[in-house]
Amino acid sequence: MATRTLPVSKRGLNFEMFMWAFTRFTVIAMYGLILVGILGALSISARTGANFGDILYWAFFPHLAANPLEQVWMTILAKLMVTAFILVVCGHGVHGVLEILDDYFTSAGARRWSRNFIIAYAIVASLIAMYVIWTS
DSSP: OOOOOOOHHHHOOOHHHHHHHHHHHHHHHHHHHHHHHHHHHHHHHHHHTOOHHHHHHHHHOTTOTTOTTOOHHHHHHHHHHHHHHHHHHHHHHHHHHHHHHHHHOOSHHHHHHHHHHHHHHHHHHHHHHHHHHHHO
16 A cells, blocks of 8 residues: 655645644643653652652642642642643643544534634633632
């Protein structure tokens, strides 16, 4: 079976190509954020003598007063990390939903409306999530 390749200069940049690349980069970003979060928690535990349970507690409940690692700058760092993760995961999930809906909607108008609705929903949900993260 012969494989036909098309040079990048002739492919053009369309929505599908952009979203294909976006999906690959968001997966890399998710793994990167997870790795940075774990390394950050381990470095803090080395300075404070926390055990692995304390690290997991900090990872899931960084705003509670009983947290042994609670420092103002670490709370801000945790909020920034969670916000970045929420935005990356939301963008990645939106692309997955759009790909599934594109399989079911055949007309261009239905695809456009579904894309607009899903993207608007994702923006609103992301804003709500960021509000909850930063006001807690």
